[in-house]
Amino acid sequence: MQTIVDEAGLSFELSENQRMIADMVRDFGAREIEPYKMDWDERQAFPVDLFQKLGSLGLLGVLVPETYGGSGFGYAEYVTAIQEIARIDGSIGLSVAAHNSLCTGHILQFGNEAQKKKWLPKLATGERLGAWGLTEANTGSDAANMRTVAVEDGDHFVLNGSKNFITHGKSGHVAVIIARTGETGDSHGMTAFVIEKGTPGFSAGRKENKLGMRASETTELIFQDCRVPRENVLGKVGEGFVQALKVLDGGRISIAALSLGIAQGAYEAALRYAQERRQFGRPIADFQAIAFKLADMATELEAARLLTFRAADRKTRGLPVTQESAMAKYYASEVAVRCANEAVQIFGGYGYTKDFPAEKYYRDAKLCTIGEGTSEIQKVVISRSILRG
Numbered sequence: 001m002q003t004i005v006d007e008a009g010l011s012f013e014l015s016e017n018q019r020m021i022a023d024m025v026r027d028f029g030a031r032e033i034e035p036y037k038m039d040w041d042e043r044q045a046f047p048v049d050l051f052q053k054l055g056s057l058g059l060l061g062v063l064v065p066e067t068y069g070g071s072g073f074g075y076a077e078y079v080t081a082i083q084e085i086a087r088i089d090g091s092i093g094l095s096v097a098a099h100n101s102l103c104t105g106h107i108l109q110f111g112n113e114a115q116k117k118k119w120l121p122k123l124a125t126g127e128r129l130g131a132w133g134l135t136e137a138n139t140g141s142d143a144a145n146m147r148t149v150a151v152e153d154g155d156h157f158v159l160n161g162s163k164n165f166i167t168h169g170k171s172g173h174v175a176v177i178i179a180r181t182g183e184t185g186d187s188h189g190m191t192a193f194v195i196e197k198g199t200p201g202f203s204a205g206r207k208e209n210k211l212g213m214r215a216s217e218t219t220e221l222i223f224q225d226c227r228v229p230r231e232n233v234l235g236k237v238g239e240g241f242v243q244a245l246k247v248l249d250g251g252r253i254s255i256a257a258l259s260l261g262i263a264q265g266a267y268e269a270a271l272r273y274a275q276e277r278r279q280f281g282r283p284i285a286d287f288q289a290i291a292f293k294l295a296d297m298a299t300e301l302e303a304a305r306l307l308t309f310r311a312a313d314r315k316t317r318g319l320p321v322t323q324e325s326a327m328a329k330y331y332a333s334e335v336a337v338r339c340a341n342e343a344v345q346i347f348g349g350y351g352y353t354k355d356f357p358a359e360k361y362y363r364d365a366k367l368c369t370i371g372e373g374t375s376e377i378q379k380v381v382i383s384r385s386i387l388r389g
Contacts, residue, residue: 055126086261103130169219212363
């Protein structure tokens, strides 16, 4: 282990692999993301070419074993990668997280050997981009009552319905979709399918016009008599919802890492500005009102980091993480919002303009308290866990 002191003055320990990944991402991000992120944001442009480059660096298959073309790392390295990307641009961090932990992660965790060999190598290298569909317009947190149905027809299932708020819904090449194959409301009445782009009856719908994370593509997915071969079922019929809950345990660590990166970026920008901006003959960081804001941000950031890496460590070791990942996601996402808010306040009027970085962190941060389970849902998960003893 090596103790690292980041540019904001916070110290923490990184393994050699984590340090290597952090250095690689910072160097790559300075060249390939930082100069273009505001243009992508303004145009809501999803930079597909960038993801091919990220794939060549091994960042789209961080958790995938080398046998299937991945990097073969654990969750500590994965969290490090997402955090460092999100520190530069939350949009890119979100897309990398969704690709790794949701679509790719679902196939890795529940696919059979033939399915893993078919889809993981191209997903891990960035040749193919992944999407994951659980949410529907009328069943956000109430996923068990989804309306997208899959009906058996010989060696196929026929899907009808739609999903919304899907990352890479248009540009993705491979999607893992949860559809109802049993009774409405039955947690064992849903099944996971892998559907490839170009399958007849499978298409992208409306693209969302978002407040933040604007370079990360979010669209509807539509199924109209979409025929999916039985061999594309992940696990057993009826296991889809249970699988999704387990996938989301890891996904919440992803969002915690994403939140951590956004909070870190906002904090570093605010700290630099507070040391450079002078009022009444001295840097504004000398005034207690500003210094105390920075102290609160640094403390909460460090606490969020500890929760996130604790969950990551348990996940890597194969231990239960439902409570730990929910705590990390809940706390880190709220910290991201608070840090971004304080960064805007420290920048003052400039924080409200697009010429300075604070406003983008502010817009991007809010999604972290909503995506992959709202803060309120995390409290439900945590409270149920602790009350079960």
